[in-house]
Amino acid sequence: MKKLLLMSFVLVAAVLVLAACGSKSSDTNNAGSGVEETGTAASASIVIKASRFEFDQPVYKIKKGEPTEITLESEDGVHNMEAPDLNLTVNSGKPKVVTLNDAGEYEFHCDIMCGTGHSKMIAKIVVE
Numbered sequence: 589m590k591k592l593l594l595m596s597f598v599l600v601a602a603v604l605v606l607a608a609c610g611s612k613s614s615d616t617n618n619a620g621s622g623v624e625e626t627g628t629a630a631s632a633s634i635v636i637k638a639s640r641f642e643f644d645q646p647v648y649k650i651k652k653g654e655p656t657e658i659t660l661e662s663e664d665g666v667h668n669m670e671a672p673d674l675n676l677t678v679n680s681g682k683p684k685v686v687t688l689n690d691a692g693e694y695e696f697h698c699d700i701m702c703g704t705g706h707s708k709m710i711a712k713i714v715v716e
């Protein structure tokens with residue numbers, strides 16, 4: 589009987605810990621870099637053209653707080669863009685609408701091993 593009590597205590601404790609972790613991670617998402625994928629229509633858009641082994645601009649500007657559609661076009665081969673600090677990845681052919689609420693500069697890179705110059709594929713999103 590004691591054993592059963594102990595086990596149910598452990599179980600309750602585990603559930604509590606899990607619940608605490610769960611709410612913590614969603615807080616982190618909310619307070620994070622401000623990426624927010626919405627179902628609403630974007631009022632601005634940018635196109636990032638990727639080719640071997642560069643993006644067509646060194647800097648892409650996005651207005652703070654404005655829903656913006658980001659499109660990635662691969663001109664050759666397979667590329668994408670990943671901005672770790674924004675928790676954002678855009679794949680070619682799959683535009684994403686994001687609202688960036690924190691001004692700043694965010695580096696992004698190609699996250700698909702596309703060839704020898706892959707590591708040079710770096711550019712920036714500037715939110716202002």
Ligand SMILES: [Cu+2]
Nearest residue numbers: 698700702706
């Ligand atoms: Cu690449």
